[in-house]
Amino acid sequence: MSTKPVVAVVTAADEDWPPGLEPLHGEAELMLCNDQDSLSRYLPQADIVMVTDFRTDLLEDVWPDEHRIQWIHATSAGVDALMIPPIRDSDIPVTNARYVFDRPIAEFVLGQVLSFAKDFPGSLRYQQQHQWRHRDTERIEGKQALVVGAGSIGRQIARLLGAVGMRVDGMARSARDSDPDFDRVHPSDLLLQQLPEADYVIIAAPLTDETRGLFDAQAFRAMKASARLINIGRGPIVQTDALVQALRDGELAGAGLDVFEEEPLPEDHPLWTFPNVLISAHMAGDVVGWRETLIRQFIDNFRCWQQGKALPNQVDKARGYVPPTS
Amino acid sequence: MSTKPVVAVVTAADEDWPPGLEPLHGEAELMLCNDQDSLSRYLPQADIVMVTDFRTDLLEDVWPDEHRIQWIHATSAGVDALMIPPIRDSDIPVTNARYVFDRPIAEFVLGQVLSFAKDFPGSLRYQQQHQWRHRDTERIEGKQALVVGAGSIGRQIARLLGAVGMRVDGMARSARDSDPDFDRVHPSDLLLQQLPEADYVIIAAPLTDETRGLFDAQAFRAMKASARLINIGRGPIVQTDALVQALRDGELAGAGLDVFEEEPLPEDHPLWTFPNVLISAHMAGDVVGWRETLIRQFIDNFRCWQQGKALPNQVDKARGYVPPTS
Numbered sequence: 005m006s007t008k009p010v011v012a013v014v015t016a017a018d019e020d021w022p023p024g025l026e027p028l029h030g031e032a033e034l035m036l037c038n039d040q041d042s043l044s045r046y047l048p049q050a051d052i053v054m055v056t057d058f059r060t061d062l063l064e065d066v067w068p069d070e071h072r073i074q075w076i077h078a079t080s081a082g083v084d085a086l087m088i089p090p091i092r093d094s095d096i097p098v099t100n101a102r103y104v105f106d107r108p109i110a111e112f113v114l115g116q117v118l119s120f121a122k123d124f125p126g127s128l129r130y131q132q133q134h135q136w137r138h139r140d141t142e143r144i145e146g147k148q149a150l151v152v153g154a155g156s157i158g159r160q161i162a163r164l165l166g167a168v169g170m171r172v173d174g175m176a177r178s179a180r181d182s183d184p185d186f187d188r189v190h191p192s193d194l195l196l197q198q199l200p201e202a203d204y205v206i207i208a209a210p211l212t213d214e215t216r217g218l219f220d221a222q223a224f225r226a227m228k229a230s231a232r233l234i235n236i237g238r239g240p241i242v243q244t245d246a247l248v249q250a251l252r253d254g255e256l257a258g259a260g261l262d263v264f265e266e267e268p269l270p271e272d273h274p275l276w277t278f279p280n281v282l283i284s285a286h287m288a289g290d291v292v293g294w295r296e297t298l299i300r301q302f303i304d305n306f307r308c309w310q311q312g313k314a315l316p317n318q319v320d321k322a323r324g325y326v327p328p329t330s
Numbered sequence: 331m332s333t334k335p336v337v338a339v340v341t342a343a344d345e346d347w348p349p350g351l352e353p354l355h356g357e358a359e360l361m362l363c364n365d366q367d368s369l370s371r372y373l374p375q376a377d378i379v380m381v382t383d384f385r386t387d388l389l390e391d392v393w394p395d396e397h398r399i400q401w402i403h404a405t406s407a408g409v410d411a412l413m414i415p416p417i418r419d420s421d422i423p424v425t426n427a428r429y430v431f432d433r434p435i436a437e438f439v440l441g442q443v444l445s446f447a448k449d450f451p452g453s454l455r456y457q458q459q460h461q462w463r464h465r466d467t468e469r470i471e472g473k474q475a476l477v478v479g480a481g482s483i484g485r486q487i488a489r490l491l492g493a494v495g496m497r498v499d500g501m502a503r504s505a506r507d508s509d510p511d512f513d514r515v516h517p518s519d520l521l522l523q524q525l526p527e528a529d530y531v532i533i534a535a536p537l538t539d540e541t542r543g544l545f546d547a548q549a550f551r552a553m554k555a556s557a558r559l560i561n562i563g564r565g566p567i568v569q570t571d572a573l574v575q576a577l578r579d580g581e582l583a584g585a586g587l588d589v590f591e592e593e594p595l596p597e598d599h600p601l602w603t604f605p606n607v608l609i610s611a612h613m614a615g616d617v618v619g620w621r622e623t624l625i626r627q628f629i630d631n632f633r634c635w636q637q638g639k640a641l642p643n644q645v646d647k648a649r650g651y652v653p654p655t656s
Contacts, residue, residue, distance in 0.1 A: 075353075111448070115441065115445060115447070116593070124450060125450075131609045138612065140620065143434060143618075144437055164646075168440065282454070283457045284449070285463055285464040285465075286464065287466075293466075
């Protein structure tokens with residue numbers, strides 16, 4: 005007999021409640037969906053779906069023919085897992101966690117750039133062997149970065165790399181003149197022409213039909229042999245086998261990878277073994293307190309929804325991401 | 331019968347000529363001093379002494395009673411090895427490699443700050459074990475840095491850390507109001523009062539009577555348990571045994587050490603084994619081409635000297651470093 009809206013909280017398999025939902029207890033019925041069974045049961049009753057599992061592939065299987073879902077919120081920047089036909093082709097608004105991860109990810113990227121330039125991984129390996137080994141390092145000042153994807157994350161990366169004296173170009177759907185954060189923004193169809201200019205190529209794009217597999221053998225051949233690739237976007241934007249081959253062939257000098265086609269990266273994957281590859285576990289944006297921040301953002305949006313206000317950070321479902329506001 | 335000035339080039343033991351001296355071949359007699367024997371032979375004939383070996387302890391033993399030395403140049407920022415009584419108490423001007431290392435060292439420090447915040451060493455260790463392990467990381471934005479030593483290197487560190495959103499205070503001989511690069515500059519006698527405020531404590535001071543052993547057990551106790559120490563100054567500013575004990579006792583959360591009381595760090599030293607210690611081989615400022623840059627700077631100074639102009643970057647020998655110009 006409740007008239008409170010029902011919120012289906014979709015987490016990864018067997019995961020418990022995300023922290024910080026307490027403020028909603030009087031205002032919403034919260035249903036934990038952490039397996040196929042609970043998802044099948046609660047989705048047809050839900051008014052709102054909040055998805056914390058950015059890798060979910062369950063939704064397509066259990067999506068109900070009849071439902072009353074009015075809003076879907078992803079507590080992630082990427083919404084690729086939600087762009088299934090019944091959602092994409094519906095008029096249900098989808099919102100995301102825009103802005104939350106931007107600055108932490110930008111810091112992470114800058115840290116990886118500096119790790120490559122200063123060979124911190126080499127220092128750590130020598131340390132493990134108790135070896136004192138002086139090497140010359142590289143400057144980052146004046147080096148050229150190319151940020152593929154000029155959305156809010158890419159923009160924050162550009163700001164931070166620019167603040168420490170790097171030159172930063174961007175790749176976006178279309179060229180832009182006089183951008184405040186990028187030296188130049190090139191249209192995405194010029195990727196192969198721009199890649200040879202960059203010392204650091206940073207993938208900060210959403211996973212869409214246009215970006216899936218974008219970094220293939222041809223792209224790696226176009227990069228400088230001294231260049232490094234950093235991917236904090238989505239794994240399938242890179243053709244992993246082609247990357248492994250390009251690293252073996254020395255077509256690029258290294259890769260910092262936080263995201264992968266298959267996550268977790270399988271234990272026997274060759275990527276683990278390259279000394280010039282930095283692997284992290286899809287954590288670039290996850291600074292202490294990130295789960296609570298995401299839930300606070302959802303609660304703010306929930307209040308907008310209750311009051312009939314426009315939902316912030318709505319995904320353009322034809323494109324698969326939140327378009328720039330400016 | 332040559333009237334060309336004689337330049338004694340003092341390198342580390344058995345080291346060859348530094349690169350880039352060719353432009354001087356018509357203008358100076360260059361003498362390579364890479365052991366006690368050559369140093370004893372050439373020093374009494376030298377008009378100019380150029381010291382590339384910043385660790386040299388030979389000078390005191392072989393310093394001639396009679397000499398005609400008019401200028402001593404160190405191709406390093408620190409000149410502690412040159413502050414021996416016969417030089418210190420003479421009126422021979424001593425110059426250093428001011429500015430050359432500033433930006434590269436600042437980049438190195440920022441990289442270490444980010445390595446700690448993002449736990450890159452942890453990621454590398456998990457990578458070596460092919461383990462996918464998500465962890466929460468830390469922000470650097472808004473964190474408090476304390477730069478001990480507000481000379482040209484410390485200032486460049488402050489600029490770079492400030493540019494990425496950290497708050498940066500400095501410690502200097504005396505307090506300064508409204509500094510362009512530091513939020514506040516505290517006088518050095520307030521070190522113990524300032525240490526508890528800092529998330530990152532960065533030693534960028536010269537080695538002098540005042541700074542030798544400055545970081546002792548009491549200083550480490552004053553630091554936050556979550557704070558990290560970064561030393562790119564000189565090893566003996568830190569009491570190594572006290573640091574090891576403080577790390578064991580958890581009085582600070584980590585240390586990034588590029589310089590040591592004994593260099594190379596002995597193979598059996600306990601510092602190698604701490605997972606929260608980052609060791610590098612006195613290389614923070616040594617970006618590709620650094621040796622050539624240092625020699626170009628010496629040649630520029632040599633031209634000044636020949637033309638009777640004032641030598642830039644003169645060390646205040648009473649203090650043991652080049653005082654701020656402003």
